[in-house]
Amino acid sequence: MRIGFDLDGVLTRSRRYNPDIKIPWWLFLGLIFVKPNKKIVSFLKNLDERDIIIVSARPGRLKSLTRLWLRFYKIPFHNLFCVGLGKDARERKLKVIKQMKVKKFFDDDPKTVNFLRKFGINAKFPQGAS
Secondary structure, three states, X not given: OOEEEOHHHHHEOOOXXXXXXXXXXXXXXXXXXXXXXXXXXXXXXOOOHHHEEEEEOOOHHHHHHHHHHHHHOOOOOXXXXXXXXXXXXXXXXXXXXXXXXXXXXEOOOHHHHHHHHHOOOXXXXXXXXX
């Protein structure tokens, strides 16, 4: 079963921005110094790597840097998507989730969780990623 995860606020403990507001990509560079959420990483390590899809609202320009961050912290994943911020970020996340046939998606943003649920996605908050 494919499981999807948001990055900031789920794989990391902190969420540093509002996904509805588009901000310059370079303001995200500081996120490389944010440490991962150990509880979620431990959960991911018990999954098959082919089943882990990461869908973030980070700007696309940060995909390579984000991939390096994931590898540095030995976070298993099969695919990484950086869909960017802005008013239609939720729609872009939904498109990727459907395209990748994700069965369960964890996100810390209540608006995103509710939006995904409206479209039949089993969206949840990351309380240890059960």
